[in-house]
Amino acid sequence: MTTVNDPVFVKDLTKTYYDESRGPVHAVRQIGFTCRPGEIFGLLGANGAGKTTTLRMLTTILKPSAGTAKIMGYDVAEEPVEVRRHVGFYSATTALYPRLTARETIEFFARINGYDASRTPARVDELVERFGIEEYARARIDKLSSGMKQKVAIARTLAHDPPILVFDEPTVGLDVLNALEMQAILTELKAQGKTILFSTHIMSEAEKLCDRIAIIHEGRILASGTLEALRERTGAHYLEDIFVSFIQEAA
Amino acid sequence: MLNLTDTGLVFLRELRGALRERSIVINVVLVPLFMYPVLLWLAYTGLSFVIGQTENFTARVMIVGDVGEDAALVREIQDTDRVELVSAADLEAAEEAIRDGRLDLLVELAPREGGDADDIEVRITSDSSKDRSRIAMSRVEDVVTRHRTAYLERAGRERGLAGPAYQMIWIERENVSSSRDMGRFILGMAVPILVIIMLIVGGMYPALDATAGERERSTWETTLTAATDRVNILAGKYLYVATLSTTAGMLNFLAMSLSMRTLMAPLLGDRIQDLSFTIPWSAVPLIFVVIMLLALFVSAFLMVVASFARTFKDAQSLAGPFVTVMILVPAVFMQFPGLELTTWLACVPIINVCLVFREAIGGVYQWPLIGLTLLMEVLYIWIILRIAAAITRYEDIMTGSYEGGLGGFLKHRLLRRNPSRG
Structure with missing residues (x-):
């Protein structure tokens, strides 16, 4: 059942860009979904389907052109600061400040996101230990390998202990071991009660991690539900087939 | 409403990063403090050598x-x-x-x-x-x-x-200017423009780095996810750029004031003995205020221009012509020794503060005009900051997808008040 009190509530969310040469470009068209507490909700779609634009609207980086989106009851257009306080956003394209150390990065994001100043050092220690980055916690980010940077980026996302985590294609560009580690981290965060909104174009990943999946294509959500429910609707077993089935139906 | 804690956090984060960046430290501290005076000394020494060669x-x-x-x-x-x-x-x-x-x-x-x-x-x-x-x-x-x-x-x-019987006219010359006055005259001609150049050079790299540089490194999106109003982020960055620009200006002023005698010695030869290069203590607070205001003006302007660039290189191309004008115009104006601060000139940005600077070095204080100058400079800074605040409302500029520059923005959006395309 969908309610406005769910941690993530999206209704008729739309994003239209204005391009000088092409005119209006509809990146996201009237989509709607909710994420329930403690679940992993996956946005599954091909490149350019509108996943990143949707997540950027939910994290207030972009402003919706129309529709409503609420995070923990806060409207993304009206109360962006409160929204950001309750969300941790991780993106493969979101880089870290190269001249800061890992500790300084985590500390900065804990403080700027409203984490209590007196508890911040302990929080930084906790995250440094959790992600095993003690050895290079005081090294400048630009001296770290991409695997190390990935761990620091996750720690940064969790710095203020937000109840909702948004991961935009978190395993893109990672080798198999790092991708598996990322999946383990997502599972662990879910176990801690975090609500996770997660976008991917990798079917196996969505199949393995998500409690519910929304298939997004050309800015529209074609279907959403549990894997079982999607199987029932299409009669296909594998997510890849389910995905293709919905795309063909839409075409 | 500005949140000082968040602004301070952004300011400290930028400053901490900047002090680890070699090029920023060189431009803000080493060049104004050492390199510039040394380069000038070399130039003057070379010049006096060439003059000597020619005369001999x-x-x-x-x-x-x-x-x-x-x-x-x-x-x-x-x-x-x-x-x-x-x-x-x-x-x-x-x-x-x-x-x-x-x-x-x-x-x-x-x-x-x-x-x-x-x-x-x-x-x-x-x-x-x-x-x-x-x-x-x-x-x-x-x-x-x-x-x-x-x-x-x-x-x-x-x-x-x-x-005496056939010499009808006798001319007797008397120069009432003291050695101190002559020294201050020379200081007033040289120091303000040099300080302005250093102040712009000192602020330029941080301004471009904090805006276009962040976008190029993809850290801008990281910054935008911080749970604070974007005004606090911009205020923190602006304070950081202005601080470094002010620091560069102050250090250069200090270095030039202390070394001017040595710098001019090769050029003036024995005449240097008759000159005293001292700046009146009473002028120092006013000079510091002037340097700070100029740094605030230059920083705001450079940040606004650079906010339309996607990469550091783009930003350099966009800011280059403005920087040239900001340096050349006062440099040309300051070549006129007789140019004094007037009501009209007090309204011309940069030149007004240059003239206040020069007159303060000479111990001349036209308080009503100084007041007007400071007021006008604050007004210009306020206008630029208003434009910066307007820019934050356009997400295509904030995210780097806007195709135009400052001129296009002012013409097509700000003056037509058409935020619908944002």
């Missing part, structure tokens, strides 16, 4: 004409230090040689038409586009003037007239 050369002078009665004058020219008499085939050849630089001066002596028997006319041909020719001319003119004065005195004595 031996001028090649050709004298033609019936020297008869003028033999004494010819001898005097010949005996002059660093003058060598040479010959040429004819007058045409001599003029050609002057144009080619093989000869410096041609002196033609002839009886003056319609004059007394011992009257002579001296015709001097030179090439004023050549340093050597100009200096040769000056040397020969000195000799002719001395010769004429000696002749007049001799002729006067022969007629029973003492010098």
Whole structure:
């Protein structure tokens, strides 16, 4: 059942860009979904389907052109600061400040996101230990390998202990071991009660991690539900087939 | 409403990163403090060497004409230090040689038409586009003037007239400016423009790095996910850029004030002993205020311009012409020693503070105009910050997808008030 009190509530969310040469470009068209507490909700779609634009609207980086989106009851257009306080956003394209150390990065994001100043050092220690980055916690980010940077980026996302985590294609560009580690981290965060909104174009990943999946294509959500429910609707077993089935139906 | 804690956090984060960036430290601290004075000293030393070389050369002078009665004058020219008499085939050849630089001066002596028997006319041909020719001319003119004065005195004595009897006008010169005034005049001509250059150079890299640089490194999106109002992020960045720009200006002012005497020594030679390069203590607070205001103005302007760029290189191209204008215009204006702060000039950004700066160094305080200058500068800063605040409302500019620049933004969006395309 969908309610406005769910941690993530999206209704008729739309994003239209204005391009000088092409005119209006509809990146996201009237989509709607909710994420329930403690679940992993996956946005599954091909490149350019509108996943990143949707997540950027939910994290207030972009402003919706129309529709409503609420995070923990806060409207993304009206109360962006409160929204950001309750969300941790991780993106493969979101880089870290190269001249800061890992500790300084985590500390900065804990403080700027409203984490209590007196508890911040302990929080930084906790995250440094959790992600095993003690050895290079005081090294400048630009001296770290991409695997190390990935761990620091996750720690940064969790710095203020937000109840909702948004991961935009978190395993893109990672080798198999790092991708598996990322999946383990997502599972662990879910176990801690975090609500996770997660976008991917990798079917196996969505199949393995998500409690519910929304298939997004050309800015529209074609279907959403549990894997079982999607199987029932299409009669296909594998997510890849389910995905293709919905795309063909839409075409 | 500005959140000072969040603004402070962003400011400290930027500052911490900047102090680890070699190019920023060099531009903000080392260049203003050491490199600039050293470079100027080298330039002045080189200049004085070149001047010395030019002044010490031996001028090649050709004298033609019936020297008869003028033999004494010819001898005097010949005996002059660093003058060598040479010959040429004819007058045409001599003029050609002057144009080619093989000869410096041609002196033609002839009886003056319609004059007394011992009257002579001296015709001097030179090439004023050549340093050597100009200096040769000056040397020969000195000799002719001395010769004429000696002749007049001799002729006067022969007629029973003492010098004062035929010298109708006496000129006595008195310079009321003290050594301190002259030193301050030189400081006022040089220091403000140098400080402004350093202030712009010191603020430029941080301004571009904090805006376009962040976008290029993809850290801008990271910054936008921070749970604070974007105004706090911009305020923190702005304070950071202004702090570094102010620091560069202050350090350069300090370095130039302390080293000006040494810098000018090669150029002024012995005359340096008569000059005192001290800045009145009473001017220091006003100078600091002026440097700070200028840094706030330059930082705001550079950040607004750079916010339209996607990469650091783009930002350099966008900011380059503005920086050139910001340096060149006051540099040209400050070349006029007589230019004073007036009501109109107090309204011209950058030039107004330059003039307040120069007058303060000279110990001159026109308080109503200083007040107007500061007010106008604050007004300009406020206008630029309003534009910066307007920019934050356009997400295509904030995310780097806007195609135009500052001019296009002002024309098509801000003045038409058309945020719908944001």
